[in-house]
Amino acid sequence: MVDVIRTVVVDDDPFVRMGLTMVLGAGDGIEVVGEASDGAEAIELVERLRPDVVLMDIRMNGMDGLTATAQLRSRADGPAVIVLTAFDTDKHLLRALRAGANGFLLKDTPPDDILASVRRAAGGESILAPAALTRLIDHVVRLEDQELVESRAVQTRAALDRLTAREREVAVAISEGRSNMDIAASLYMSVATVKANVTRILAKLGCTNRVQVAILVHEARDVPSSAAADRHRADPGGGRA
Template sequence: MIPEESARAGDEEGRSVRGAVRVLIADDQPMVRMGLALILRTAAGIEVVGEAGDGAAAVRLAGDLRPDVVLMDIRMPVMDGVEATRRLAAEQPGCRVLALSTFDMDEYVVDALRAGACGFLPKDVTAEHLTAAVRTVAEGEAVVAPRLLTRLIATFVGAPPAATPQPAPSVLQDLTPREVEVLRLLAGGLDNTEIAQTLLISVSTVKKHVANLFAKLEVRDRAQAVIAAYESGLVRARTAVV
């Protein structure tokens, strides 16, 4: 039986594999942890350094092991994945959290993204997508399928009432008109290439606008920027999102 909290050395001398992405797996179901670990341990350039059965253990182990990425189940006993993510974001900003959930449409996923998670995966993710997501998050990018992100946020993030016109929220006042356009398109689920095509500008210019609006909104990634767009009322949820 796999222990609820465990660490694993990288080789016989206890060193990490040189250059490998160090991953901590946090899930209260031993079989899920085992399956994720088996997939990741067969992937080149990824090292599973530990496993935790609840959020408190994940925070503890992350402090000891300093992983690059934590695969964090959202719903766990003792401390849930949202609170664990919030603590890791505050205490270890270099550690990237990739949230896991059994359900595609899970309001706790949005809470985890607000707390600092860099992406979300369903637990039935394929081995190929899992390893690709871990590598992407380790490189500093966010991992949420744009259409899924839009559905999640449009469903679970509240926006101000649309009954009366309101002035631009203070969170958006520092954005240029072009940055507001880019943010609207981000919230619509478009990637950088699609935004460039829509606005007739280069992808590199889109990336500059995205970096600028991240800094002005004080968000870490695309997911948090899209949440800000909905919460500010810049983008409003539709009655049906597909």
């Protein structure tokens, strides 16, 4: 991890920017190098200041956070992006994660958790609890057209079929939020071997980070068929214990 984590805060609410800047400025080894009020300004700041982490609001006037996140994460040397949202079932949030965001934070997240998340993102880690991702995907799936859901599930399963059996085990472990050390212990592999598998998985799936891998695994495993979706609407409990 870098000695000083250079951050940029992006939000169209000046009070939110001020609050985040104060929180980050109080953290050891974290420096706020710039603030932006929309996505276009954020991209310009990133090009000029080269921060390590960007905290990005989703909903903004002008260029929104989705477009800006996709552009930043498409770059080989792009910064880590943590998306800011008011609630964790925002349908736009999943789009941001699919675009390569490293994770998300709720705007009422406690300061210590914000600082910890920025440090983790700077170290290349994902900022996303598996339970939160599953809940988000389930919520969005119920809102989407079922033909689209089925089409994406077929494509996702086809993508995962390109992995070897061992790589699929590692991909599933990634979707469960496990660290490389945890994966190594559970699958009886060295950490170096886990890292090599992760690198191959990212390349084969065309993913830029572990969050995108987790989304693919959850969608392939958990996205319901049309019939299952119909049953869910009839019985929201789904017959689960």
